Amino acid sequence: QSALTQPASVSGSPGQSITISCTGTSSDVGGYDYVSWYQQRPGKAPKLMIYEVSNRPSGVSNRFSGSKSGSTASLTISGLQAEDEADYFCSSYRSNTTVVFGGGTKLTVL
Amino acid sequence: QLQLQESGPGLVKPSETLSLTCTVSGGSVSSDDYFWGWIRQPPGKGLEWIASFYYGGNTYYNPSLKSRVTLPVDTSRNRFSLNLTSVTAADTAVYYCARLVIYAYSSGWYFDSWGQGTLVAVSS
Numbered sequence: 001q002s003a004l005t006q007p008a009s010v011s012g013s014p015g016q017s018i019t020i021s022c023t024g025t026s027s028d029v030g031g032y033d034y035v036s037w038y039q040q041r042p043g044k045a046p047k048l049m050i051y052e053v054s055n056r057p058s059g060v061s062n063r064f065s066g067s068k069s070g071s072t073a074s075l076t077i078s079g080l081q082a083e084d085e086a087d088y089f090c091s092s093y094r095s096n097t098t099v100v101f102g103g104g105t106k107l108t109v110l
Numbered sequence: 111q112l113q114l115q116e117s118g119p120g121l122v123k124p125s126e127t128l129s130l131t132c133t134v135s136g137g138s139v140s141s142d143d144y145f146w147g148w149i150r151q152p153p154g155k156g157l158e159w160i161a162s163f164y165y166g167g168n169t170y171y172n173p174s175l176k177s178r179v180t181l182p183v184d185t186s187r188n189r190f191s192l193n194l195t196s197v198t199a200a201d202t203a204v205y206y207c208a209r210l211v212i213y214a215y216s217s218g219w220y221f222d223s224w225g226q227g228t229l230v231a232v233s234s
Contacts, residue, residue, distance in 0.1 A: 003156060036220035038157075045206055045227050046157065051220040089157050093219035097170045099210075101149075101157040 004029065004090055004102035011108040017078040020105045022090030023071060028100055030071030034093035037066060037075045040104075041086045049088075050075060077107075085109045112136040114207050114225035122201075122232050128194040132207030132225060133187070140165045140185045145210035147181070148192045149221070150203040158203075160192065162210045197232045204229050 005023040012018040022029065022037075029035055035053045038046035048057050050066035053073060063078045073092070077084055090102040118130035132146070139146055147162025147170075163169040163181045171179060180193045194201060205228055208221040 032219075034217070034219040038221070045224040046221070047224075048220060048222050051211075051222070052218070057222065091157075091159075091220070096173075097168075098172060099159040099162075099170075099219060101159060103156040 002100075004092060004100055006088075006090060006102040006105045008103075009106045009108065011110055012077075012080045013110045014080055014082065016080050017076060018080060018107065019077075020075045020088055020090075020107070022073040022075070022092075022102045024073075024092055024094075024100070025071055028071075028092040028094040029068065029073050031095065032093045033068070035066070035068060035073040036091045037064075038089045038091065039084075039086045040089065046089060080109055082109050112209065112223045114209070114223060116205060116207050116225045116228040118205075118228060118230070120229060120231060122197055122230060123234050124198055124232055125196055128192070128197050128201060128230055128232070130192045130205055130207075130228065130230070131189050132191070133189040135188070137209070138185075139183055139188055139190050143213075145170075145212050146190055147208060147210055149206045149208055149224075150201075151206070151227070152200075152203045160194075160205075163190070164212075199232050202230065202232045 037050040040046045053068045054066040094100045113135045122128045145162040145164045148160040161171040178195045183190045207225045209223040211218040
């Protein structure tokens with residue numbers, strides 16, 4: 001099954017805000033509010049950052065926020081910090097009880 | 111605190127069956143509240159969901175892998191497994207076990223806890 005579309009890379013300076021997009025179709029991102037975002041540091045397991053489009057798990061900084069418009073979801077990180085440098089993956093429920101991930105975005109903090 | 115730990119061989123020969131186990135602590139694989147399953151990540155690539163199950167209930171599969179996947183459960187040892195048959199080099203990846211949150215029958219669909227992952231290479 002085809003993946004959700006994310007930019008391969010984004011970058012920003014400390015203190016700035018960046019946004020990572022995640023584009024799907026009406027069968028996944030556009031049809032359901034079940035989009036989640038994961039942060040993955042090198043050699044580590046993914047960590048849940050956002051669930052159900054815009055909800056933050058306990059312990060995740062409020063600098064991380066999520067939103068959705070149509071078939072595109074977005075993750076915004078404000079007040080960028082060096083520790084935010086990582087790969088970020090989106091995920092969505094897709095029709096017929098399946099889960100699909102995005103290809104991942106490498107965030108570089110300049 | 112919930113912890114998941116993958117274990118299994120790091121090398122599998124082509125055409126053979128890849129078998130991994132996920133041992134769960136701090137939670138129960140027979141819980142009524144959660145699904146459990148597997149996700150993989152080829153080296154340098156993105157994540158791919160494999161399958162997830164709810165004990166005593168449904169199992170959901172990635173359609174592209176469904177014909178090769180089974181998910182046995184051992185409640186006495188609080189662990190579950192992945193069997194992937196007829197492997198090829200394309201199945202080389204880090205394999206993660208994870209808890210999938212689905213509630214109210216169809217809401218949620220996010221992975222809130224992951225194992226550390228285990229690398230499996232397919233090679234002769």
